């Protein structure tokens with residue numbers, strides 16, 4: 421494939437890598453490594469532990485050295501087409517791309533922003549490390565990609581994420597000094613995509629790398645505004661040139677003496693099994709923080725929260741319907757810290773960070789794809805559970821769950837949208853699962869389980 425690479429690109433890499441340019445360019449015709457990351461929010465459940473073990477055997481998994489939950493898989497096994505995938509047991513992710521969140525080191529309970537998040541590889545990895553505690557805002561500027569991000573957040577059962585579809589400037593205008601950690605997995609010239617996506621080669625030019633660098637510098641300015649003093653900003657790209665990586669960091673640090681560079685890492689496709697990645701972790705000094713100890717966003721949202729008392733009392737009535745559903749169907753279901761939020765007929769549970777200062781009013785005027793965990797729809801005073809509730813991890817314990825092995829005919833039938841036979845004791849709402857991992861809702865009556873898997877998720 422080397423002859424298809426632009427000559428400017430080859431020259432750039434030769435200048436950068438010297439003797440190493442030959443093995444680097446020589447790695448392009450080699451097959452790429454396929455990876456998946458076991459989603460610990462689901463795999464750690466007792467019922468699903470066996471599913472995780474059988475995934476190892478089924479897909480020929482071998483560890484990715486830099487990510488404890490990351491594995492290479494045998495591409496012929498097609499894990500993307502397996503019922504475990506539909507159940508959110510893993511996320512298919514390029515192995516090098518797993519390095520950024522490992523270095524970012526998110527913690528449970530933090531307030532975190534993933535600023536350029538679609539399709540969601542790194543968002544779902546951050547969420548797994550947060551263990552459902554704290555607030556994760558996953559943002560994607562492009563509407564179609566934001567929808568895919570939102571679907572992945574749902575499939576992986578993430579409860580504490582808000583998915584927004586906004587420009588970095590719209591976010592920085594309202595969330596100043598707000599986040600403990602920010603990830604900017606920046607839009608880039610994608611030199612690390614050349615092997616996977618030949619279109620990336622035709623779009624590449626030196627001028628395009630410069631354009632990307634300008635855009636990255638612009639987005640970084642917004643990230644700097646939104647990070648709390650004492651917080652960390654992780655910057656990553658899947659491109660190799662210095663202008664979008666080291667030079668971008670150098671320019672940012674010149675403009676922002678309050679930041680220090682803690683760590684940079686490069687993964688190269690001729691040195692590791694992966695397409696390559698650049699990661700930098702920056703720390704923002706603690707001094708010069710808000711003297712009031714309260715961020716601009718919390719002040720603003722605090723004021724607005726007072727004004728939004730009406731919508732929260734409406735939330736109480738909605739929550740009574742939800743609680744009644746739980747008493748009947750999910751007796752031990754527990755919500756984390758949050759508040760109810762109505763969007764039309766939809767009822768959500770909006771996650772609230774431990775120090776507060778964030779609520780429904782903080783999202784006013786933003787395009788929101790998913791304001792937290794979707795609990796259900798309220799129609800004419802009746803509650804109907806949402807798919808996201810079935811998928812939420814750890815798995816909700818329903819009064820009945822019909823669980824099958826991945827090969828069972830019932831699993832194929834359910835994923836195709838068909839009814840299945842009800843077991844003795846199944847009545848009303850309950851869950852259909854593969855090896856203990858919920859796939860979605862069913863409603864049992866008259867010996868049949870009516871299929872409530874959303875139409876868009878059914879297998880064709």
Ligand code: SAM
Pocket residue numbers: 517535536537538539540541542543560561562565587588605606607608635639
């Ligand atoms: N983090 C994602 C993951 O791990 O799945 C991949 C993100 S991808 C490298 C970069 C994203 O930035 C794309 O989804 C792209 O739509 C988005 N993007 C493009 N232009 C942007 C801009 N001006 N501001 C913010 N994000 C932008």
